[in-house]
Amino acid sequence: NAGVMQNPRHLVRRRGQEARLRCSPMKGHSHVYWYRQLPEEGLKFMVYLQKENIIDESGMPKERFSAEFPKEGPSILRIQQVVRGDSAAYFCASSPTGETHGYTFGSGTRLTVV
Amino acid sequence: KNQVEQSPQSLIILEGKNCTLQCNYTVSPFSNLRWYKQDTGRGPVSLTIMTFSENTKSNGRYTATLDADTKQSSLHITASQLSDSASYICVVSGMTYKYIFGTGTRLKVLA
Numbered sequence: 001n002a003g004v005m006q007n008p009r010h011l012v013r014r015r016g017q018e019a020r021l022r023c024s025p026m027k028g029h030s031h032v033y034w035y036r037q038l039p040e041e042g043l044k045f046m047v048y049l050q051k052e053n054i055i056d057e058s059g060m061p062k063e064r065f066s067a068e069f070p071k072e073g074p075s076i077l078r079i080q081q082v083v084r085g086d087s088a089a090y091f092c093a094s095s096p097t098g099e100t101h102g103y104t105f106g107s108g109t110r111l112t113v114v
Numbered sequence: 115k116n117q118v119e120q121s122p123q124s125l126i127i128l129e130g131k132n133c134t135l136q137c138n139y140t141v142s143p144f145s146n147l148r149w150y151k152q153d154t155g156r157g158p159v160s161l162t163i164m165t166f167s168e169n170t171k172s173n174g175r176y177t178a179t180l181d182a183d184t185k186q187s188s189l190h191i192t193a194s195q196l197s198d199s200a201s202y203i204c205v206v207s208g209m210t211y212k213y214i215f216g217t218g219t220r221l222k223v224l225a
Contacts, residue, residue, distance in 0.1 A: 004157075033211065042118075042203065042215035043158070056212070091157050098211045103148075105157035 002026075004094050004106035005074075012112045013082045021077040021109045025094030029102070032075045034067060037089040037108075048098075049075060055098070082113045116141040118206050118216035126222045131194055135219045137187040137204030145207040149178050149189045152201045152218065161189070161202075194223045 005024040013019050025032050030051055035043040036059075046059040049069035060067065064082075069075040079086055090109045095102040118139045127133050139147070146165045150158035162171040162178040164187070170179045175192045189202055201218040208214060 006157075031211070035213075035215075040217075042217040043213075044215070045212050048211055095211075103160070103213070105159070107155075107157045110155075 004029075004092055004104050006090075006092050006106035006109050008109060009107065010110050010112070012114060014114055015083055016081050019079040019082050019086070019111055019113075021079075021090050021092075021111070022074040023077070023092030023094075023106060024074040025092075026104055029094035029096050029104070031095045031098050032069050033093045033095075033103075034075075034077050035091045035093065037091060039088070043091060046077075050098075079111075082111070084113050087111055087113045116206075116208055116214050118204055118214050120202075120204050120216040120219050122219055123217075124220040124222070126224060127194055129194060129196055129223050129225050132190065132192050133194060133221065135189045135191075135202050135204075135221070137189070137216060139185050139187070139204070139206045139214070139216075141185075141206040141208040141214050143208055144182065144185075147178075147180055147187050147207070148205045148213075149176070149187075150203040150205055152203055154200070158203060158205075191221075194221075196223050196225060199223045 032049045034046040037043045047067045048056040064080045066078045093105045121136045148163045149161045152158045161176050164180045177190045180187045203218040204216040205213045
């Protein structure tokens with residue numbers, strides 16, 4: 001079991017470009033969560049998804065950010081028209097049920113906007 | 115407001131020494147509390163998880179305590195090793211799927 005796989009590990013984008021971050025959950029996990037860690041801050045919840053459904057996106061910025069978890073393939077966190085303030089580490093976690101006991105985190109994607 | 119506060123912010127100790135990290139939380143309702151270890155450039159890795167009814171949980175040289183009445187937790191590291199150098203994060207779940215993260219304690223173990 002390869003664990004939660006995130007790619008790319010590092011991503012550099014120029015201001016105004018789009019960033020697409022991918023997360024493949026652990027085998028058998030159908031619940032995916034995205035967190036953002038700004039420099040010198042703790043991880044902050046962004047969104048919770050199940051297959052083809054967004055359950056809770058209360059932590060997502062209202063504009064430019066979107067997330068999906070299609071029936072087939074990884075979960076995608078998409079950031080349009082990136083700005084310097086989007087530079088952060090984005091972590092994905094997965095669990096077998098919608099509870100925190102089974103949470104497993106990926107190694108994260110570090111986005112740098114130049 | 116649901117918050118998790120940790121102290122100290124950073125800590126330097128000599129190899130072989132013990133240390134204790136503190137966590138205070140105001141998350142309500144309370145489901146469980148975890149301590150995570152996060153190495154630089156890596157994702158958080160769970161060390162311990164405790165529910166409301168548990169007072170202590172050990173994982174090797176790591177021992178976590180929980181006082182649900184005072185909403186405090188501690189992580190005690192025994193006989194520290196160089197590989198213990200990392201950020202230690204206290205994480206509290208108030209709802210079933212959402213975690214509230216503290217900002218962590220950065221531990222540096224020196225030879």
